[in-house]
Amino acid sequence: MTPTPAGRRPARPPLSLRNAWNNVHTRAWIYQLLVVAGLLGLGAYLIGNAQHALSKQGISTGFSFLGARAGFEIGEKSIAFSSTDSFLRAYGVAILNTLKVSAASILLATVVGVAVGLGRLSANPLVRKLASIYVEVFRNTPQLIQLVFWYTLIANLPRPREAFSLGGMAFLSNRGLTLPWPGDMPVLRGFNFQGGVTLSPEFVALLLGLSLYIAAFIAEIVRSGVQSVGRGQVEAAQAVGLGRADIYRRIVFPQALRVMVPPAAGQYVSIIKNSSLGVAIGYPELFNVNNTIVTLSGHTVEAIAIMMSIYLAISFAIAALMNLYNRCVQIRER
Amino acid sequence: MGRRTLVSRAVVPAPGQRRAPPAQAGGLLPWLRRNFFRSPLNALATLLSLAAIAAALPRLARWAVTDAVWSSPDAEACKQAAGACWAVVPEKYRVMLFGTFPYDEQWRGMLAVAVILGLALYCALARPSARAVAASWLAAMAAVFVLMLGGVLGLEPVGTHAWGGLPLTLIMFVGTVAGGVPLGVVLALGRRSSMPAIRAVCVGFIEVVRGLPLVTVLFMASLMLPLFMPEGMSIDKFLRAQIAMTLFFAAYAAEVVRGGLQAIGKGQYEAADTVGLSYRQKMAYVILPQVGRIVLPSMMNEIIRAFKNTTFIGIIGMFDVLRATSTAIQDPVWVRYSIEAYLFIALLYFVMCYGMSRHSARIEDELTVRR
Numbered sequence: 001m002t003p004t005p006a007g008r009r010p011a012r013p014p015l016s017l018r019n020a021w022n023n024v025h026t027r028a029w030i031y032q033l034l035v036v037a038g039l040l041g042l043g044a045y046l047i048g049n050a051q052h053a054l055s056k057q058g059i060s061t062g063f064s065f066l067g068a069r070a071g072f073e074i075g076e077k078s079i080a081f082s083s084t085d086s087f088l089r090a091y092g093v094a095i096l097n098t099l100k101v102s103a104a105s106i107l108l109a110t111v112v113g114v115a116v117g118l119g120r121l122s123a124n125p126l127v128r129k130l131a132s133i134y135v136e137v138f139r140n141t142p143q144l145i146q147l148v149f150w151y152t153l154i155a156n157l158p159r160p161r162e163a164f165s166l167g168g169m170a171f172l173s174n175r176g177l178t179l180p181w182p183g184d185m186p187v188l189r190g191f192n193f194q195g196g197v198t199l200s201p202e203f204v205a206l207l208l209g210l211s212l213y214i215a216a217f218i219a220e221i222v223r224s225g226v227q228s229v230g231r232g233q234v235e236a237a238q239a240v241g242l243g244r245a246d247i248y249r250r251i252v253f254p255q256a257l258r259v260m261v262p263p264a265a266g267q268y269v270s271i272i273k274n275s276s277l278g279v280a281i282g283y284p285e286l287f288n289v290n291n292t293i294v295t296l297s298g299h300t301v302e303a304i305a306i307m308m309s310i311y312l313a314i315s316f317a318i319a320a321l322m323n324l325y326n327r328c329v330q331i332r333e334r
Numbered sequence: 335m336g337r338r339t340l341v342s343r344a345v346v347p348a349p350g351q352r353r354a355p356p357a358q359a360g361g362l363l364p365w366l367r368r369n370f371f372r373s374p375l376n377a378l379a380t381l382l383s384l385a386a387i388a389a390a391l392p393r394l395a396r397w398a399v400t401d402a403v404w405s406s407p408d409a410e411a412c413k414q415a416a417g418a419c420w421a422v423v424p425e426k427y428r429v430m431l432f433g434t435f436p437y438d439e440q441w442r443g444m445l446a447v448a449v450i451l452g453l454a455l456y457c458a459l460a461r462p463s464a465r466a467v468a469a470s471w472l473a474a475m476a477a478v479f480v481l482m483l484g485g486v487l488g489l490e491p492v493g494t495h496a497w498g499g500l501p502l503t504l505i506m507f508v509g510t511v512a513g514g515v516p517l518g519v520v521l522a523l524g525r526r527s528s529m530p531a532i533r534a535v536c537v538g539f540i541e542v543v544r545g546l547p548l549v550t551v552l553f554m555a556s557l558m559l560p561l562f563m564p565e566g567m568s569i570d571k572f573l574r575a576q577i578a579m580t581l582f583f584a585a586y587a588a589e590v591v592r593g594g595l596q597a598i599g600k601g602q603y604e605a606a607d608t609v610g611l612s613y614r615q616k617m618a619y620v621i622l623p624q625v626g627r628i629v630l631p632s633m634m635n636e637i638i639r640a641f642k643n644t645t646f647i648g649i650i651g652m653f654d655v656l657r658a659t660s661t662a663i664q665d666p667v668w669v670r671y672s673i674e675a676y677l678f679i680a681l682l683y684f685v686m687c688y689g690m691s692r693h694s695a696r697i698e699d700e701l702t703v704r705r
Contacts, residue, residue, distance in 0.1 A: 032531035039535065046562040053561050124376050125369055126383045140687035141680045142642035144649075145656055149676045156673065273547035280649060287549055300561070304554055308546055315545035 050301065063306075065297045066091075072292055074284045076200055087293055094289035095310060101206050101285065102272045109211035109271060110264075113218025120223045131219065138216035144277055147209030151281040154201040160192050176201045202283035210274060214267050221267070225260035226252060258329045265322045269315050276311075286310060409667050419671040422663065423678050429662035430679065433498015433653030439490055443501040446478045450504045458693050475508060494572035498653030500682075502572075503644045506579060506654070510640050513580040515633070518587025523617065525588065526595055536588070543585035548646050552578045556650040575647045583640045590632045594625035627701055634694035638687050655679055 020026045054061060066088040073083050078096040081089060119131030138146070155174055157164070163173035171178040171186060177199045178186045186196030199207075229252045237247045276287035290307040294300050371377040401417025405424055412419035423430075431447075432440045453474045457467050482501060485491035497505075524536035543551065555578035560568055569577075598621060606616035648657030659679050663672045 028529045032529050036531050049564050050561045123372060124379050127379050130383055140684045142645040142683055144645040145676060145680050152672045152676060276547040276549045300557055304558060308550055311547060311550060312545040
C-alpha cells in the first residue's frame, strides 16, 4: 500500500454502480462469478439432459454393476479371469495389461532412444546419418500407422514351423515372439512352440509401435541434453586429464540428466496414454476392455468415468514423482 | 579414479614465439581416418554400420524395386513376384484417398485437397501477412465446405457421414488448428490470470485433458456428447470428433503459449502498464506478438503432432486415410499386400510432416538470426 500524506487512508470514492464497475477488484469478482455460475449452470443443464435420457431408456445409474458377472473372455491376462468373474476383475486384468505393455515399452524406448541419441552425437558421419534417418522416419509418420504396420508385418510372418530363429533360442513367427525362460527352453511341437515364454502378436506389435516411435523423441531429448552441457565443462575435464569415458560418466551425463529427465518423463506418460491404441489391433488394454464393458453393461457414463479416472491417476502420479525428482536435482544456489 | 595422472605433453612455447597450428593432412585417406577410423570404437561403429547397410540395402532394393510389381489389375502378377506389390496403390487409391465419398463425386474431394494443400504451400512460400493468411484460409475453408457438402450450385448433397480419406483428414486437421490455437491462447492467459476462479478453471481443464489419452477424449465425445444434448437434438459425428480434437489440441497449445508468456521479461508487462495500455491492448500489441515469435517452433511441433493424431479418429469409426486404407485392403484379392498399402500412406504422411518440420526449422533459423 502506498503511503498517503498524514497517514490517512485515501478517501473512498462515493459508492455508485459506475464506480464499482471501474474498480479492478469488483470487476474481477463479477467476471469470476459469471464464469463460475455459467459453468455450473451448463453442467447442471447437461447432467439434467443426461439423466432425462437415461431414465427414459430405463438405465439405472450407479456403480453396482461392477460386481456383476462380466460374461466375456479376455485373451491375455496376468491374473486368472474367466467370463464368470466380475466387471471389477476385468478392470484389474485390463489395468495390468496396460501397465505390462507400457513398462516393457518404456524400457525398450529408453534403450533404443539413448542409443540413437548418442548415435546422433557420434564423431562418425555414417553413424550420425543413420541415427538421424531413424529419427526423421519414426517421428514424421503417425504412430497408429506404425502400429498397424508392425501388426500386419507380424501377421505375415511364417508359421511357427518356418519361424525366424534368433540363435536357436528365440523364435519369431506369426504366433508372436517366443523367448527362452530359465530352465524352460522353447521347442517346436506339432504346429506351435512348447515351453519358454510366448509374447502374443498383439503384445509385440504394440510394444514395437509404442517404443520405436517414442524412441525417436527420446533420442532428440538425449541429444539436446548432452549438448546442453557447456563446452567448458568438457574442456575443464580434459584439462584435469579425465579420459573420454570418465568425461561422459562423471561430467556430462549427470548434468545432462537434469535436463533430460522431465521431457523424458513426458514421453513415458505419452507411452502409457497411447497404449490405448492397443484397441486398434485387439490388445486387451484398459481402453479396449472398457469398450467391451460399455457395450455389455450399458453403463456408458460410469464406465467412461472409471477409465478416465484410472488414466488421470497414472498421469498425475508420474507428474507428482517428476516434481519430487526436480526438487531433488535442482541446482542449489550458494 | 585411480587412473588420473598428471601428464602434460604440451611444450610451453617461449614468450613471443608463436607456433603454427598443427597441419591437417589433406587427401582422401587422412580424411577417412579422421572421420571413420579415429579410434578402435569409431572403426567398429563404421564397420558395423557398413555391415548393416550391406545386409539390408540390397535386400530392400530387390524387394521394393527390382522384384516389385507396379501394376496388375487382378494381383495375378503379384502372386508370381518375390517383391513388393505396389499395384495395390493404383488399384485401391480411390478408396484409400477418398473413403466412402460417392465415387462419381470424388473430384470434389480432390479439388478440396488441392485447395487446402495449395493454400498451405502458398502461405509457406510467399509468406503473406497474418491478416491475409487468416482471410484466405477463411475463404478457402468456406469453399471447401461448400464443395464437400454440396446441396448448392447444382452439387449433389453429401453428408459428413460419407466424408472420408484425405479430404476428411485435412479438414479435421485445419479445423483443429484453427480452433485450437486461439482457444489455447485464451486458456494460457486464463492460467496466468490474477483471478483465482478463472485460473482454477483453466488449470483444471488443461491438466485433465493432458492427463487423458486422445482416444478416450474422442470416445467420450462420440458416446457421451449425444447423451448430454437436449431431447431431439443431435450433433453429427464429424462435428463431435472435431470438437474433441480441438479441445485436446487446445490444452497442449495452451502449455506451449504459457511457456512463451513466462519467457517474456516482467519489464515488458510493466512498461505496457506504465504507458497506460488496457489489458487487451497490452496483450494484443506488446505481449502476444513476442510470444508468437518465441513459441513458433514448439507450436509447429504440436501442429505436426495434431496432424499425425488425425489418424485416431478412425478408432471412433470415421474413415480417415488410415481407416479408409484398412478398409480398402479388406478385399481378399489384395489383403496379402496390406504392407505395401500401409507403406504408401506412411510415405504420404511422411512427406507432409517432414515438409512441415523443415519449414518450421527454416523459420526458426530466420528468427534466431534476426534476434
